[in-house]
Amino acid sequence: MDAKNIFFIGFMGAGKTTLAKKLANRLNREFIDTDKEIEKTWNMSIPQIFSEHGELFFRTQESLLLNQLIKKKQNSIISVGGGLPCHNNNMKLMNDNGLTFYLKRPTKELFQRLRNVKQSRPLIQALSDSELSAFIEDKIKERSVFYEGAKVILTREQQNVKSLAELLSKL
Numbered sequence: 001m002d003a004k005n006i007f008f009i010g011f012m013g014a015g016k017t018t019l020a021k022k023l024a025n026r027l028n029r030e031f032i033d034t035d036k037e038i039e040k041t042w043n044m045s046i047p048q049i050f051s052e053h054g055e056l057f058f059r060t061q062e063s064l065l066l067n068q069l070i071k072k073k074q075n076s077i078i079s080v081g082g083g084l085p086c087h088n089n090n091m092k093l094m095n096d097n098g099l100t101f102y103l104k105r106p107t108k109e110l111f112q113r114l115r116n117v118k119q120s121r122p123l124i125q126a127l128s129d130s131e132l133s134a135f136i137e138d139k140i141k142e143r144s145v146f147y148e149g150a151k152v153i154l155t156r157e158q159q160n161v162k163s164l165a166e167l168l169s170k171l
Ligand SMILES: Nc1ncnc2c1ncn2[C@@H]1O[C@H](COP(=O)(O)OP(=O)(O)OP(=O)(O)O)[C@@H](O)[C@H]1O
Pocket: 010, 011, 012, 013, 014, 015, 016, 017, 018, 019, 035, 079, 080, 081, 082, 083, 113, 117, 121
């Protein structure tokens, strides 16, 4: 029997892409990352898409892709861009059509991780450390209402392949 798609959601740097890829390998299910799909389609990096076409264009591409994935895919493990759940009714779409897992992480930890990978993330690329810290705090406040609407909010301890495989076997 086909299983539902699983969507990993959460703030930039939460580890959605990393964990979704590992879990898909373990469960022998297809791995899809919305950022990577959009980069492939446009043959451009995310920072290039933002600078040449703007954020609104990117958000439209995310929503179009999400709608296509929902129609075409089953059994897939999908990591979505950090902002995708917070635009265009996408959170409801994912909840209505799959299992949503929120990778909730403390802001301090997100800051430590994002400091090292700012360049590939246009919204934080140009921020100093103190600006980055403030940005994370503010954005999480703004976005939590969407993220916290996930079917499952994963604690830090649950954010590993073993715990997730166990959790899924019980659902
Ligand atoms: N469990 C972990 N422990 C330590 N570092 C991690 C862990 N998971 C991911 N990272 C690191 O954190 C950074 C961000 O991870 P990743 O790209 O998976 O996040 P993301 O949630 O997909 O972010 P985005 O929303 O920007 O796509 C990477 O440098 C990755 O190596």
